[in-house]
Each structure stands twice: as structure tokens, then as C-alpha cells.
Amino acid sequence: MKRLAVQIFVLLAVSAGLAFAANRLRTDRIVLQADPTRYRYQDVRFVELGEAARLHEDPTTLFLDARDAESYAGRRIFGAVSFPADDIETAYAELRDFLAPDMPLVVYSKDLLLAVRAARYLNERGYDAAVLDGGWDAWHRARLPVE
Amino acid sequence: MAVVTEVRSSRASWLSGVLLLVRLGMAAVFIAAALPKIQSPDLFASDVFNYQMLPNWGVNVVAIGLPWLELVVGVCLGLGIWTRASALWMAGMMVVFMIALASATARGLDISCGCFEVGAEGGHGSLVWAVVRDVAFLVGALVLVKFHDAPSPIDLFRRAR
Numbered sequence: 001m002k003r004l005a006v007q008i009f010v011l012l013a014v015s016a017g018l019a020f021a022a023n024r025l026r027t028d029r030i031v032l033q034a035d036p037t038r039y040r041y042q043d044v045r046f047v048e049l050g051e052a053a054r055l056h057e058d059p060t061t062l063f064l065d066a067r068d069a070e071s072y073a074g075r076r077i078f079g080a081v082s083f084p085a086d087d088i089e090t091a092y093a094e095l096r097d098f099l100a101p102d103m104p105l106v107v108y109s110k111d112l113l114l115a116v117r118a119a120r121y122l123n124e125r126g127y128d129a130a131v132l133d134g135g136w137d138a139w140h141r142a143r144l145p146v147e
Numbered sequence: 148m149a150v151v152t153e154v155r156s157s158r159a160s161w162l163s164g165v166l167l168l169v170r171l172g173m174a175a176v177f178i179a180a181a182l183p184k185i186q187s188p189d190l191f192a193s194d195v196f197n198y199q200m201l202p203n204w205g206v207n208v209v210a211i212g213l214p215w216l217e218l219v220v221g222v223c224l225g226l227g228i229w230t231r232a233s234a235l236w237m238a239g240m241m242v243v244f245m246i247a248l249a250s251a252t253a254r255g256l257d258i259s260c261g262c263f264e265v266g267a268e269g270g271h272g273s274l275v276w277a278v279v280r281d282v283a284f285l286v287g288a289l290v291l292v293k294f295h296d297a298p299s300p301i302d303l304f305r306r307a308r
Contacts, residue, residue, distance in 0.1 A: 004231060004232055004235075007229045007231075007232035008232045008235060008236065010229075010232075011216070011219055011220060011223065011229065011232055011233065011236055012216065012236075014219055015212065015215040015216035015218075015219040015220075016212055016215070016216075018215045018218075018219065019211050019212040019214070019215035019216075020211060020212075022185070022215070023188065023211045026188075028189060030188050030189065030192060030207050030210055030211050031207070032204050032207045032208065032211075033203070033204060033207075034203070034207060035203055036192040036193060036195065036196035036203055036206040036207060036210070037193070037196060039189035039190060039192050039193040039196075040193050042189070
């Protein structure tokens with residue numbers, strides 16, 4: 001019985017070792033803290049919270065808030081510009097003169113789909129937009145700069 | 148007496164053949180289930196997430212670890228290494244899968260099973276079919292738990308030599 005228990009444990013340990021080693025070697029590795037819904041959107045690039053925080057300190061990066069205008073007016077990532085995905089045409093018309101194709105853009109929202117929609121919209125127009133993994137909630141929870 | 152011995156021997160040989168087939172079948176099922184998930188863990192994570200049963204970190208742990216557990220126990224079972232432990236893992240996984248599938252069906256989720264292909268579209272009735280299929284696999288695993296001394300390809304190879 002003890003031998004069986006050891007074998008069961010060893011099988012688990014070997015599998016876990018192989019799994020995490022293989023995951024570590026992958027370029028498209030799964031990040032434990034990542035929001036799994038992001039994997040539905042293979043056509044959009046995501047940035048992890050840590051990388052986003054680093055980009056936030058880079059003055060050339062622009063953060064775009066894809067939530068509605070009311071949420072944006074409440075609290076937002078420090079320095080972020082409103083880019084509501086539910087009125088994206090108007091938002092783009094107002095913002096396009098300030099955007100450049102080589103400007104890194106990080107889009108976030110509370111609802112991942114809104115951020116993905118906004119990022120897709122921008123990428124289709126030749127911009128370099130990525131989505132913040134975990135969105136507003138992750139940023140806020142991590143106590144990163146808000147205003 | 149000789150007739151009885153011959154009948155017993157024939158029955159044992161028949162049973163050994165069936166158990167070998169069950170062993171190889173179960174091994175093939177688990178290896179076939181593991182490979183697409185190992186190839187696309189992100190899509191598998193999305194499938195696991197769709198069940199709405201685990202927190203995000205739990206989804207990611209399952210997406211990373213489960214396919215490798217399936218592969219390792221599949222290979223071990225196929226080769227006859229630690230058959231009872233491997234079969235117990237299989238039976239345990241089947242029970243968990245059936246609970247997840249039954250729960251998703253009861254909640255009316257229209258999702259794909261994520262069993263043998265990942266990132267597929269959902270389909271009405273596909274989860275029910277998956278539960279039925281998993282019952283058969285559970286029976287197979289339990290048979291191998293019971294008859295863990297059943298011959299493996301390695302045993303046959305040794306005997307042939």
C-alpha cells in the first residue's frame with residue numbers, strides 16, 4: 001500500500017516537473033497569474049502587469065482606457081487617455097491626430113473583450129496596440145499609479 | 148482433469164488478450180488526449196476556463212500540468228510500468244472529468260469538452276456524449292486497477308525472447 005502511494009506521488013511529481021519545465025521553455029508560456037480568457041484572442045498581443053508597469057514609466061507609451069467615459073471619469077490609470085470601445089469611431093476620430101504608428105499603446109478595460117476590441121481596431125489601422133493582461137482590476141489591485 | 152486444465156488455460160489466455168487490448172487502448176486514449184493539449188496549452192486553458200469551475204490560477208495550473216499527467220500515466224500504462232498507480236490516476240481523472248462535464252451540462256453551458264481537441268466550438272449534446280465515453284474509460288481504468296498484473300507489451304517481448 002505504501003509502495004502504491006509512493007508510485008502515485010512519483011507519477012504526479014514527474015508529470016509536474018515535466019509540465020513546468022516544458023512550460024518554462026515555451027515562448028508562448030502560460031503565466032500562472034494570467035487571465036485565461038485572453039487565450040481566446042490569439043490575434044491580439046497581451047502585456048503582463050509587470051511589463052505594463054515598466055511601459056508606464058516610459059513616456060513614449062500611451063495607455064488607453066477602453067471603459068465607458070463615466071468609469072474613466074471616476075478613476076483611471078495615471079496618464080491614461082479615454083478610448084471607450086462602446087463608441088470607438090468617435091473616440092478614434094478625437095484621438096487619431098495624437099497617435100503615431102510607432103507609439104506603443106497599451107489598452108485596458110474592466111471587461112477584457114472591450115480592450116481586445118479597441119486593440120484590434122487600432123492594430124487594423126496600423127498602430128501597435130497591446131492589451132493589459134488582467135485589465136483595470138489587476139492594475140488597481142497591484143496598487144499601481146491611478147488618478 | 149486434463150480437459151479442465153486446458154479450458155482454464157484457454158480462458159486465461161483469452162482474458163490476457165482482452166486485458167492487453169484494454170491496456171493498450173487506455174494508453175492510446177490518454178496519450179491521444181494529452182498531445183493536442185501539450186501542443187496548445189493556451190487553447191486548453193481557454194477550454195478549462197469555459198467550465199467556470201476554477202479560479203484563474205487554477206485554470207492555468209490545470210492547463211500546464213494535466214496534459215503531462217495524462218501523457219506520463221498513458222506511457223507508463225502502455226509499457227506496463229506501475230500499472231496500478233497509473234490506472235488509479237486515470238480513474239481519478241475520469242471521475243473529475245465526469246463531474247466537470249456533468250456540472251457543465253447541468254448549467255447548460257454550450258462549450259467544447261476539451262478532451263481530445265482544444266479550442267473547438269461547443270455543440271449541444273457533445274458534453275453528454277463525453278460523459279458516456281468517460282464512463283467507459285473509467286471502467287477500463289478500474290479493470291486495470293483490479294488486474295494490474297495483466298500482461299504488457301514488455302512482458303510479451305520478454306517472453307518472446
